[in-house]
Amino acid sequence: MTTTTAAPLLQVRNLRKHYISPKRWLRPARPAIQAVDGVSFSVARGETLSLVGESGCGKTTTAKSVMRLVEPTSGSVQLEGEELLTLSANEMRLRRRQLQIIFQDPYASLNPRLTASDIVAEPMRNFSNFGTGTAAERRERVQWLFSRVGLRPEAAKKFPHEFSGGQRQRLGIARALALNPKLIVCDEPVSALDVSVQAQVVNLLMDLQAEFGIAYLFVAHDLAVVRHISHRVAVMYLGHIVEIADRDTLFSAPRHPYTEILLSAVPVPNPRTPARRMLLQGDPPSPANPPSGCRFHTRCPMAQAVCKEQVPELTERPSSSNGGHWVACHFR
Ligand SMILES: Nc1ncnc2c1ncn2[C@@H]1O[C@H](COP(=O)(O)OP(=O)(O)OP(=O)(O)O)[C@@H](O)[C@H]1O
Ligand SMILES: [Mg+2]
Known part of the structure; x- marks a missing residue:
């Protein structure tokens, strides 16, 4: 029997994470928060897939569920064809070699009592x-990693608080690289940095990808950053994925009304093109009590009766988009 190597690096199917608040005496049970409610996507080797969407739509929960930093409610997460969600804690720990995460605030994730070199050496x-x-x-190897992420050798003896924000994120990246991972989950890795430093860190991530073939699951608010770094982009709304396409297709020919509105808020690079402004009305509904049917129907300019009744499936649409163009809308 020949084994197939066609399996994507990461395959996520029907992932759900419902946060259930603990029962308290004399307090009525609260409904579960459906932070992530049935998302499916894949990431190929050496690819960057970005997750975008408004605050609270479930990006971090998706990222942490993939790593099992929060325990998903149901679904499947496969790394190179191996199911991660049924592994014991110890087996999962071993897979963490392949699977690393970097956060928005490296300060919170770096041990303040260790020197930079100890922080990078610790996973090894x-x-x-x-x-x-x-x-x-x-x-x-620590010295080599320092040079690879653009930190001076003298930085090895410093403690995290002695670094600038950008340097601290470089340190977080060096630690994530220490065990040669295949996938790095990046949750808003540059959102807290100054714009000029953001570009340096994004370019560093792209250089590392080109050199080591690392794949990224990249979570970001900033669509300019997403456009720069991504191969494909998945758009989330209230715990669902509403559209996935390759970067150019998504930015030039979005299909889902939510994606259109999200992108219309991005400054247009060519000042002669009139900016399309269709900003969203109001706050997103609560994930503890999401709207029936299409979760976006309460804010969608195209909504019809069917949108309130039937959940639109994420289905593939005809396109030349690399990896396909998937949309969950009754009308697009
Ligand atoms: N530990 C938790 N317990 C209960 N609810 C949670 C928990 N973590 C997140 N949530 C809720 O789940 C939903 C999704 O949160 P999540 O942090 O995944 O969103 P996000 O897309 O990463 O948002 P942001 O862009 O603000 O980082 C939100 O409604 C949030 O309040
Ligand atoms: Mg988040």
Whole structure:
């Protein structure tokens, strides 16, 4: 039997995460928060798939569920064809070599009592039974990682609070790279940085991808950053994916009304093209009590009766888009 290598690096199917608030005496049970409610997507080797959408639509919950930093309610997450959600805690720990995460605020995720070199060496020490070399080899690799992410060798002895925001994110990236991961989940990795520093860190991530073939699941608010870094983009609304397409198709020919509105808020690079402004009305509905049918129908300019009654499936539409153009709308 021949094994197929066509399986994507990461395949997520029907992922759900409902947060249930603990029962308290004499307090009525609160409805579960349907933060992520049946999302499916894949990430190929060396690819960047971005997740975009308004605050609270479930991007971080999706990212953390893939890593099992929160335990998904149901669904499937496969890494190179292997199901992650049924692994024991110990088996999952071993897979974390392949799967790393970087956060918006590296300060919160870096141990303030360790020096920079210890922070980067720590994952290698934790996996020292699995071929991460001798202590001397690990020290050498730390130095190499420092240079690779653009940190000076002197930075090795510093503590996290002695770094600037951009340098701290470089340190977080060096630590994520330490074990040669295949996928790095990036949750708003540049959102807290100054614009000029943002560009440097985004370019660093892209250089590392070109060099090591790392795939990124990239969460961001800033659509200019998303446009720069992504191969494909998935648009989320209230726990659902409403559209997925390759970057150019999504930005030039979006189909879902929500995507259109989201993109219309982005400054147009050519000042002669009139800006399309169709900003969203009001706040998104609560994920504890989402609208029936299409979750976007309460804010959608195209909504008809069917949208209130039937959930539109995410289905593939004819297109030349690389990886397909998938849309969940009754009319587009
Ligand atoms: N631990 C938790 N317990 C209960 N509800 C949660 C928890 N974490 C997130 N939520 C809720 O789940 C929904 C999705 O949150 P999530 O953080 O995934 O959104 P997001 O898209 O990352 O938003 P942002 O862009 O603001 O980071 C929100 O309504 C949020 O309030
Ligand atoms: Mg978030």
